[in-house]
Amino acid sequence: MKMKEEWMELALNLAEATIGQTSPNPSVGAVVVKDGQLLGVGTHLKAGEPHAEVHAIAQAGQKAKGADIYVTLEPCAHYGKTPPCAELLVKSEVKKVYIACLDPNPKVAGKGVKILTEAGIEVEVGIGEQRALKINQSFFHYQNTRRPFITLKAATTLDGKTATVTGDSKWITSEKAREDVHEERHKHDAILVGGRNTVEQDNPSLTTRLPPGWKKSNSDYTRY
């Protein structure tokens, strides 16, 4: 079991590295393995571009036949901007598909698996599931509820105030907290602020200003 978990971990690392850049699509990673050898890796980089499975299978080429593929999310079963990945896997004649988590959207869940199993491909779901669900927490929330995933950012003192009467207490949070703000902005599609007390008083630029080499840390949306 430990071995399969390590391959899935690599796929999850690839998925996690794209948090904040794939919207409205989820972050997904994939690796193709046969006889203990890595044959291909892939991650979905941007909506409209190839899915993780497409990159990984392309690298594996003919060797994908009889191989295992580890994907962090159930392969898609619908024709969108690209053909369904489940059909690509059938065509590639992979032997087994390890899926970290099914698509939680009840309208989609299981359809990718069905295409695979009906083609005689083994499917195992659940390795790395908790981490996979967390990576796409906001995507899944929207799929399930049709409501946006909202993160509230509030800077207050212990007594519930946001600024002194004079208004000169510009930064009551720490440098680390301000870094987090930019990290959260990177992950979110939109930012909502108050009119009178924020726009008129502070006029924040609301851009994502990241230090060089910056990378979003673990997908912890609930740290505030």
Added chain:
Amino acid sequence: MKMKEEWMELALNLAEATIGQTSPNPSVGAVVVKDGQLLGVGTHLKAGEPHAEVHAIAQAGQKAKGADIYVTLEPCAHYGKTPPCAELLVKSEVKKVYIACLDPNPKVAGKGVKILTEAGIEVEVGIGEQRALKINQSFFHYQNTRRPFITLKAATTLDGKTATVTGDSKWITSEKAREDVHEERHKHDAILVGGRNTVEQDNPSLTTRLPPGWKKSNSDYTRY
């Protein structure tokens, strides 16, 4: 600094996943990043196939211009089965190259960096260096000494014996140790055994027999 280390960690994860399958080449991973967005990933899968940088730059496409690339080993500077990766990075107009470790071979070390810096590309060496050196420990040993990296596997009891007088103590090691043997076989290019006491007595098949989904663990060559 922490952020750059995370991107390099992803590249190192990609490199480590190919230990044992790239000989005589080293295991190398690469990721291309711009404005906190992952633009491409790559790992060298097999000798004769594209280097890590080639995969990563191909995925990034035109966006590689002005981007940073994280590579776990100094980009090659020589024409082998593929053109030099250092020149590919110059042609792609990347802005900065983060290198985990230089090629320890004195005849090669620094040549890739020289091509980059002379083209005006920033270079930073050393992030993740210890892990990078370990991943290619056997490759570097050979490059530096022109002697093979040898792992001695000896199963003995506390009193220094390998079998009882009757010869029926077939396995004095544990199941975990036997798993390790197959893992080590996967990492090594050749296996040397004794003639009379091993081949004649035991006639081992010397194949690498791996459980399904097996993946080599961390590159710890010195655990015995």
